[in-house]
Structure formats: structure tokens, C-alpha cells
Amino acid sequence: MDLLIKILAFTINFIGTDIFTVFGFYSFLYIVFSFFLRKNSKAYEFDNISCQLISFSGLVYFSCFLLSIIFILYKGDEEKFSLINRMFGPYWFLFFLQPITYLIITQLLRFKKVKNSKIARLLLIPFYLFSYEMLVILMTSLHRDYFPSSWSIDISISDILVGIFIKILLYLIILGLFFIFYKQLKKLRYTD
Secondary structure (H helix, E strand, C coil): HHHHHHHHHHHHHHHHHHHHHHHHHHHHHHHHCCCCCCCCHHHHHHHHHHHHHHHHHHHHHHHHHHHHHHHHHHCCCCCHHHHHHHHHCCCHHHHHHHHHHHHHHHHHHHHHHHHHHHHHHEEEEEEEEHHHHHHHHHHHHHHCCHHHEEECCCCCCCHHHHHHHHHHHCCCCCCCCHHHHHHHHHHHHCCC
């Protein structure tokens, strides 16, 4: 049971930090470059598959979130007590806000008007790039440190760029696998 909970937590973390964050970067670049592209180029097909992957990832994220709640409540020990306090404590709405937000913004991409609207996609980018948890940690750490000289980070710019590059490569690999799977499913559907 513990292994299953760890796998679900890893999946939630991976989708939230790697898939959605890179899609936020990709959406920004897509909006910028879409002004220079023809309407029937391969970039639009790539964007369509990318939006389908994100819609699917949103469903997987929310399903893993619900399954992890169920398994932790079934387990029944200190984790259950901690989870119940987070779910029904004074900040209960924050516990549910991030998964529901991810579910809504990913499913909005199923609509062609949202998917093709540059303004709508631009408004959705911050929700993909930053999680509420990250914003709360950032704000509370900056709030408690009164002097800007204590706002140092021990990570170099090259480490950040390498991390972003690895996330982009991972996203492209997952997108390629999703594209191959999607094409195979279409072939099976038309041959039957």
C-alpha cells in the first residue's frame, strides 16, 4: 500500500511540475511563433497533439489525486489524521484548489475556441507555470526575510537552464510516445 501511495504521489508531482510547467513554456513560445506560421503547418498539428496530451494528463492528475486520498484514508494511521486535517482544516479550500484548477484548465483545451485563441492560451499560461504550493512557499519565504541580502539562492543559472532543458526533452519524448499511440489508435479505429 505504501508503494502505491508513493507511486501516485510521484505521478502527481511529475505531471504537475514537469508536464504542465513545460506546456506553459511551450504555449508561450507557440503564441509568439504562431504569428509567423501558416495555418496548415505541422506546428498546428503538433499543438493539437500537445493539447490532447495535456487534456489527458489533467485527467490522470485528478484521478491520481483522488486515488491517493482514498488509499491514504483506507490505510488508517498518522497519515490519515494528517490528511483529514489538511482536507477539513482552516485552509481546506487550498487542498482542493490546485487539482480542481488543473482539471479545469486542462479540459478547457478540448474546446477549439480556447485552444485556438491566443488570448485565452496566454491567460492560462500562469496556471500551468506556477502551482499554488510554489507561490505560497515563495511568498512566505520572502515575507519572513526582511532584507533583500538574505534572498540568496544556492542554484546557479546553468543548473536552472539544464533542468529546464531536461524537462523539455522529457516532455518531447512523452509527446512523441503519445503521438505514436494516438496514430496507432486511429489506425485500429479505421480498420475495424
